[in-house]
């Protein structure tokens with residue numbers, strides 16, 4: 001049963017690696033389904049990672065860190081909302097600005113406050129999220145294959161990770177089965193239809209942008225307070241952009257987004273595991289090639305080789321009343 | 324006075340400006356409850372704007388709105404809906420990827436969870452289907468429905484919200500004649516139920532047939548209110564345009580020249596492989612107008628598109644000026660250089676980029692013409708000068724070439740397309756629905772232009788769902804049904820009934 005163990009370990013690390021992607025991708029999905037393109041996911045996660053690490057360090061509470069991370073990210077999301085919705089500005093420009101702002105601000109503040117090259121001091125004890133053991137994990141571990149996978153891969157993650165998976169469930173339900181979800185889907189396709197149905201386009205979009213901010217906050221906090229033990233400059237390292245790729249790859253639908261994020265997580269986990277391994281005949285495995293796979297797959301998808309990516313029709317367009 | 328029922332709608336001194344354009348000037352209107360009230364006026368007269376103000380889509384700069392005698396403040400569509408007003412917009416307000424029932428409940432979901440509201444809407448839709456004959460599949464995806472059915476969804480949306488007052492902005496511009504008949508039957512049924520209907524249309528026949536009273540707008544002002552029974556199409560036309568309008572087309576006998584466009588055995592398949600045009604053969608001569616009569620969706624659009632190089636034929640030969648067009652020639656830009664111009668049926672989807680200023684749309688497709696630029700650069704001043712000439716010649720209002728095209732009224736957008744293509748001195752002109760949504764003054768103008776082109780030797784192929792228009796303009800008429808050309812008649816001897824039968828595919832052998 002050696003291979004079961006190997007798969008379980010890879011899966012466990014894939015889940016860990018996909019949690020931040022999942023948060024950011026869900027965030028992007030909310031925003032884009034409402035018609036607001038957000039390439040500032042990266043920046044919002046970064047500011048959340050920083051804020052959560054700072055607050056977790058100073059209060060000693062990981063949950064306080066989570067609150068701070070979400071708050072910081074939502075504030076930044078509101079800046080984007082203000083530019084995109086109220087001022088009808090260019091959403092790409094605003095997103096880029098937010099990424100630059102977050103990258104600069106976190107390093108400067110980090111340096112000023114702690115003088116450790118932008119890092120925050122290491123978090124210990126209650127300032128980090130502990131790994132949770134799911135019920136029955138110990139009992140089931142002897143059930144062949146499934147029990148083992150449950151114990152090794154599914155159980156044993158920190159609370160924010162489970163929240164991220166919960167977010168997928170909630171998103172899928174809300175979009176499909178609630179009034180808010182229906183309106184949100186409609187506003188991303190044809191805001192004028194929503195307006196003439198007597199609903200405020202701006203409030204709906206602000207709602208979506210705030211949810212987007214909260215989810216980015218969750219993802220950033222997970223990185224700094226759970227996966228690592230503190231904030232490192234530029235620690236998001238492009239995950240906000242891979243998340244956008246996952247959203248496109250999944251055609252803006254929640255469950256496929258989960259699938260895409262897990263797939264991208266598996267690529268990452270495999271790449272890490274194969275680091276330095278010599279495969280007979282091939283030589284050293286080109287790890288970078290595996291890490292580039294999410295982007296490559298997305299480009300192939302966009303080129304129309306696997307299915308077709310159809311974005312919400314009004315995404316990226318500010319709403320102006322006219323014919 | 325005391326026992327006269329209050330009017331359903333009263334608008335008092337409404338004014339509205341868009342920047343320098345005053346769309347409504349001190350407009351007043353009163354509509355009796357339980358009546359059908361028509362509004363006519365030239366393109367850009369301000370009809371849609373006035374109705375959009377009543378529906379809360381735009382806010383008036385000044386003025387008052389009263390519903391059922393009581394002043395109301397309508398600052399958003401939600402207020403209008405609450406006041407019992409429903410509107411079917413000139414350009415539909417539907418969410419295409421959603422289903423019919425989802426579109427219907429949007430904004431009136433009846434609770435935070437959808438389930439109850441949706442099932443209630445299904446019951447209600449079934450009832451409306453029974454009461455008014457508005458049958459529709461509630462689970463159909465709106466984007467996949469025909470225009471006629473999409474309009475039905477818009478009407479159902481309004482009725483579902485309990486609208487007592489229904490505004491329809493040019494509802495028949497996109498309908499086939501039988502669909503239009505159905506619509507008017509529905510409007511009469513609504514009236515019989517005590518509902519009030521406001522109908523905007525450019526077709527005076529519809530005003531005469533369906534309405535009780537009618538108001539005329541011109542250049543933002545309300546200039547007349549009359550009872551329909553006491554007026555005539557000619558009088559209305561004169562009031563609208565401010566001069567006498569010829570409702571009939573006058574043309575000299577044709578001087579038919581050499582054949583320029585010859586089509587033999589042309590067939591077209593759509594993406595799904597369904598044959599939309601079968602074995603069409605026709606010849607177009609210099610100096611004649613050949614009209615295609617047919618109910619929309621019987622292959623006319625495909626015929627136009629394949630001749631314009633927008634679709635590729637699956638079989639058949641096209642000759643232009645005697646030479647066979649091979650695949651390399653059948654591209655829009657090449658065809659245009661060969662003198663074949665095209666006025667597409669759907670101006671917003673194919674004729675214009677509505678986000679561009681009007682001036683840029685007047686050179687669309689001709690942007691390589693050296694007279695619009697210097698070397699590789701376009702020259703904005705020359706483009707604007709060119710646009711101004713077209714705007715003047717076609718009386719486009721407002722005469723502002725820098726205005727974004729989406730901000731022009733529908734009829735004025737159409738004039739921009741016409742100006743662009745006609746002024747290019749075509750040899751062959753393909754024309755689809757040239758007067759859709761265009762006011763009668765402009766129709767007269769466009770018809771005269773087309774006749775003048777024909778007299779100058781241009782070969783014109785005209786596709787229109789308006790049989791009247793086809794009959795009036797054409798020298799020869801081809802009827803189409805189910806993708807086939809079912810018959811040909813000389814216009815002088817053609818008879819409307821006979822062509823109607825050909826359009827229905829009956830009497831094909833004759």
Ligand SMILES: Nc1ncnc2c1ncn2[C@@H]1O[C@H](COP(=O)(O)OP(=O)(O)OP(=O)(O)O)[C@@H](O)[C@H]1O
Pocket residue numbers: 321322323341342344345346364365366367368369370371372373413720721730731732733734735760762
């Ligand atoms: N959003 C807008 N911005 C700027 N100008 C506008 C806007 N909407 C309408 N206008 C202008 O207001 C005037 C009235 O337009 P409106 O659409 O009400 O005309 P209409 O009578 O409905 O014409 P049509 O018969 O062609 O539909 C036009 O000159 C139009 O260009």
Ligand SMILES: [Mg+2]
Pocket residue numbers: 370371372413492732733
């Ligand atoms: Mg209009």
